[in-house]
Amino acid sequence: MTIELREKPLTAKDFKGKVDPDWCPGCGDFALLRATQMSVAELGLSPHQIVCVSGIGCSSNFPGYFNSYGMHTLHGRALAVATGVKMANQTLTVLVTGGDGDGYGIGGNHFTHTARRNVDLTYLVMNNQIYGLTTGQVSPSSSLGMKTKSTPFGNIERPVNPITSAIMNGATYVGRGFSGNIKQLVRLIKGAIEHPGFAVIDVFSPCVTFNRDNTYDFFRQRVAPLEDEGHDPSDWKSACERAMEWDERIYTGLFYQDQAVQSLHAREPILDGGAPPVSHVPEAITQEQRDRIVRRMM
C-alpha cells in the first residue's frame, strides 16, 4: 500500500517574507503586497519558482517582504536585471516591483525597450505620484501644478501616462489597479502572471505621508472599473481613449491585452523547441564545435 503524501496547498501567508514591511502605516503598498501574495498562492506557485526583482525606493523594498527568490537591485534597473533573469532561465516566474520614479523616471529607457521586446515579466508599479523615500519631491507621474519640496511653486511638467506609454511601446498586457480594491488587483495580477509576455500593472498606491493630492479619497471618488464598462481589452484605440481620461473619472482594470505577440524568449532561436535554460546547460563546447570555428579561421 502506498500512502500518497500531499502537501497542503500554499496560502498567501506562505509568501510572507522574513521581515515585516517598514512602509508607513496606511501606505498603499501593503495592499499590493497582499494581493500579490494571494495571487501566487491561488496560482499554485511555490516560492522557489518565483524571482521578484526590484529597483530602489519605498516600494522596491517589496522583495524583502515577499517569500520568493528576490533581487533588490539598483535604482531604475529592475527591468534590465529581470530581463537577464528571465532570458537566462525562462522556467522562472519573474515579477518586477517598484515605484513610478524607479520605473517611469530613472528607468524609463528600460521600460520602453522591455515593452518593445515583450519580455515575459509581470511588472507591478506602485505609483504614488511622488518621490517618497527621498521625502517628497516631484515624480514623472506627479500632476501638473502639484506642489512638492522640489516644486514649491507647482509642477510645470506634464505627467507621463503609464497606460498609453506601455501600450504604445508594445506591452501586451496593460492594466491599472488601486490599492483600495484588492479583489481587482488579484484578478489583474493573476492574469498578468499567466499572460505570456510583458504585463504592466500601474497601481495607484497612495503615499499617505508626502502626497496630499492623490489620496485614497481622491481615487475612491474617481475610479471606475473597466469590467463594468463593457470594455474590450483587444481594442487598443478604446484602451488608449479610456486611459487618457483623468479628471472626473479614472478607469481601472485591464485596458489592453494581445496574446498573439510572442514573448522574447519564445522568439529566441537558441531556446527553440523547449530547449533547457542557458543557466543550466553544460558549459563546455564540443570538439566538433571547436574544430568548425578554427577551420573558418584558416
Add this chain to the structure above:
Amino acid sequence: MSQGFDFSIAIGGAAGQGIATPGNILARMFVRRGLHLNAYNAYQSIIRGGHILLTMRVREQEALSHGDHINLLLCLNQDTMTRHLRHLGPGAYAVYNADNITPGEHQDGVHLCGMPVTELTGDAKNKLAQNTAALGVIAHVLGLDFEVLESALTLQFQRKGEAVVSSNVAVARAGYEYSSANFTPLANHLPQNPDPLAVWTGNDALAMGGAAAGVKFYCAYPMSPSTGVLHWMAKNARELGIMVRQVEDEIGVANMAVGAAHTGARTMCATSGGGFALMTEAIGSAAMMEIPVVFINVMRAGPSTGVPTKTEQGDLWQALGASQGDFERIVVAPQDAHDAFSTIGEVFNLVDRYQCPAIVLSDLLISEGTFSVPPDDIDMFPPIERGKLIRESNGDAGPYNRYLDTADGISPRAVPGVPGHVHVVATDEHDEEGILISDEFTNPIKRRQMVEKRARKLDDYFTRVAAPEVEGDEDAEVTLVGWGSTAGVIEEAMEQLRADGVKVNRIAVKWILPFHAEAVTEALSGARKTLIIENNHSGQFHRYLRSETGITADGHIRKYDGEPFMPHHIADGVRAHLAGSVSGGVFVPDQEILV
C-alpha cells in the same frame, strides 16, 4: 640573430575604397603559408572618406608588433602617396594606379610600381579594379606563383559566383603579368613554413575565450573598438547555444548581465570607456550581491567620446575605481590576442570562485588588430570551475543563508529555482540571511562582518594568479616595466637594444588588481634603472605602482597621440634615457606615420 623574412605591407586609401578585401586576401595567403602576421589598421570614425592605413607585417618568426617599417605601400589614392612615400627606404615598393596617382619626392632605391590600370583591365569604371590589379603586382613582387593568388581570390569571391571570380582573376593576372614585365621582385621570396596558421582579431579571441569558458549569455551595446566581440558572438551564437542580446544602453547591458549571471549562466559583456562608465554602478552591484560577471573594457583614446578609433591605455584608474564604495574586484590587462583568449577562461574561474566582478582591460591595439595564431594553440577546453555554485536541489531543506560567514568568506551560492534555498540578494548592505541592514536596522557589527567576509574571499588570490617575473638579461643596465598590450612591442624594442649591445630586461604586468606588490617589489629591487612604458599621458600605471609598492621609476616613455608604440619608439626612448638626454623624465616619441 637571424631575422628571417620580415616584411610589412601597408594599404592606404579612403574609407569605402575597399581596403579590407585585399587585406583579407593577403592575410589568408600569408597564414596559409605558415607565416606569422601582425596587422594594425589605422582608421577613422567615418564610413566614407578619411584616410585608412592598414599595416600588415608578415614574418617568418612570430610578429609581436606591427613593426617599424613599411616595405611595400599600396596607394589607393593620391593622399596615401603624399602622406607616406617619404617613409619608404631603399628597396621598398610603392604600388599605385598610375592613371590617377603620381609619386612625389622619394628616397633613392624605392621601387615605384605604377600600374596603368585602365589599360590593363580595359575598364575605366570599375573603381575596385586597381585593388585587384595591385594584388597581382604584390604577388609577383613577393615571388609567388600566380596560382597562389588565384586560389585565394577564388576562395574570397566564390560566394559571389563564377563571373565575379573569373573577372577578378583576370584583372589580377593582368597586374601580375605587367609586374613580371616591368618590376623587380624581392630577392628573398616569400618563404613557406610547414604548418598553416589561423588568423583572428583580438576581439575574436576575447569572444572565443568566452565561448570556451562556457559563456552562455552575452549582451552588449555596439561601441568601437569592442563591437567585434558582439559580432563574433552574434555570428556563432546559434551554433554554440549562447544567448546574445543587444541592449538599449550599457546601463541595461551591465544590469542584464547581472540578472543572467544570477541564474547560474556564465555571463560576459564588452564595451569601451564611455559604455564602461555607464556600467560602473552595476559592477558595484555585482560585488554587493556577490554575483560573478566579466566586464570587458576595450580602451580607446579618451576622455569622453575622445578618439573612437584610436588606442590608449587611459582607463586604468577608471577600472580601479569603477563604482562607488570599497569592494573587491579583479582587474586584468591581457598582453596580446592569444593571452586575451586564455585570460577569459582564467578570469571566469576566478569570478566563480570569489563571486565577484572582474574587469578585463583590452585596448584597440589588441582588440582590432589581426594576428596569426597556430591552430593547435587554440585550446577551447580550459578547466571550468564554478566554485560553490548550487544549481540543482540537493535535498537540503535549509536553513540556507546566502551570505553565510564562512572561514574563507565564500558562501555557497544557490541560484533561483532551487527548492529550500529561497533568499533575496540586495544591493543594500545585508546580513548573512540577506536581510537588509541598510534602512531600518542598520547594524555596525553586522556591517563590519559583511565587509570583512567579502574582503576575505580573495585571501588566496595570489596562489592562483601568476606573478610577473623579470625576463631578459641578468645584470641589465635598464629594466623596462609595461602593462597590458605593450608586452609585445617592448620585447621587440629589447631585441633592437640588445643588437646595440644594451643589456636590458623587463617585467610585463598583466594581473593588475589585486596587485602582486611583494613580487613586483622583489623583481624591481635589483633594477639599476627602471623605465615605465605606457600608452597614456599621465603615467597611470606608474602612479598605481607607486601607490602599491612605493616604487618610483627613474624615467618614463609615454605615447598618447592615439597611435600605438612601434618598437623603435621604445628603443629610442631607452637610448635617450641612458644618454641622460630626456628632460623632465618623460620621453614622448614622435609618431612619424601620420594617419
